[in-house]
Amino acid sequence: MTSPAPIRVVLVDDQQLVRAGFRMVIDSQPDLTVVGEAGDGAAAVDLVRGTAADVVLMDVRMPGTDGIAATAQVTALPDPPRVVVLTTFDLDEYVVAAIGAGASGFLLKDAPPEEMLAAVRTVHAGDSVIAASSTRRLLQHVAPMLRGSAGTTTAQADPRALAELTPREKEVLVLMAYGASNTEIAARLFVSEATVKTHVGRVLGKTGSRDRVQAVVLAYRTGLVAPADLLRDAP
Numbered sequence: 001m002t003s004p005a006p007i008r009v010v011l012v013d014d015q016q017l018v019r020a021g022f023r024m025v026i027d028s029q030p031d032l033t034v035v036g037e038a039g040d041g042a043a044a045v046d047l048v049r050g051t052a053a054d055v056v057l058m059d060v061r062m063p064g065t066d067g068i069a070a071t072a073q074v075t076a077l078p079d080p081p082r083v084v085v086l087t088t089f090d091l092d093e094y095v096v097a098a099i100g101a102g103a104s105g106f107l108l109k110d111a112p113p114e115e116m117l118a119a120v121r122t123v124h125a126g127d128s129v130i131a132a133s134s135t136r137r138l139l140q141h142v143a144p145m146l147r148g149s150a151g152t153t154t155a156q157a158d159p160r161a162l163a164e165l166t167p168r169e170k171e172v173l174v175l176m177a178y179g180a181s182n183t184e185i186a187a188r189l190f191v192s193e194a195t196v197k198t199h200v201g202r203v204l205g206k207t208g209s210r211d212r213v214q215a216v217v218l219a220y221r222t223g224l225v226a227p228a229d230l231l232r233d234a235p
Contacts, residue, residue, distance in 0.1 A: 006033040007124045012044040013059040025113045041070030048074050053081040055120050060087040060094050068097045075102030082123045104211045159222045164206040172199040177219040
């Protein structure tokens with residue numbers, strides 16, 4: 001029986017030593033392989049256009065085209081790879097900008113190697129690499145930005161984007177927006193985790209969301225969830 005093809009990773013960082021460290025860790029895993037490196041955002045976009053990649057680890061702060069702009073360009077490509085933004089700054093504005101640009105999550109550069117490896121595998125599988133607790137904290141601060149409140153440039157979304165969801169699927173999406181994990185959603189709704197996974201898959205499919213993060217962004221932009229709900233009803 002042949003082994004599945006390894007997950008193809010592109011590294012984007014303006015520091016060569018950082019890229020070398022990431023490459024050493026990633027290439028030590030039998031199920032992962034680095035297929036390219038870039039030192040700035042513009043080079044990254046060109047590289048991804050000509051390279052079959054599954055996941056891009058993208059530095060957020062680089063000279064020239066930064067990681068946020070590069071993420072937006074990469075995720076706009078046909079059949080794009082998933083993007084995990086790397087940052088040394090655990091700051092909400094960088095995270096929400098990355099998510100708004102289409103990233104599937106973020107990872108601090110000083111995270112342990114096993115966390116980076118887990119992030120690559122998790123995002124490749126279609127899940128968010130933002131932990132439930134981090135999602136809840138993050139959204140409490142940046143939900144108004146996702147909603148497109150006064151003073152922001154984030155556009156609101158048409159609520160009709162959620163029209164195909166059943167009441168139970170909307171309920172699952174709300175819990176996802178609170179930052180609940182599949183296990184927490186299953187406990188809240190008194191169903192199995194397998195059932196939750198099925199609902200999540202249908203939510204993603206019906207809303208055209210690439211992953212949980214993008215579905216949560218849509219929940220806020222359509223007004224399905226409001227920032228105050230997090231503080232009042234979060235599980």
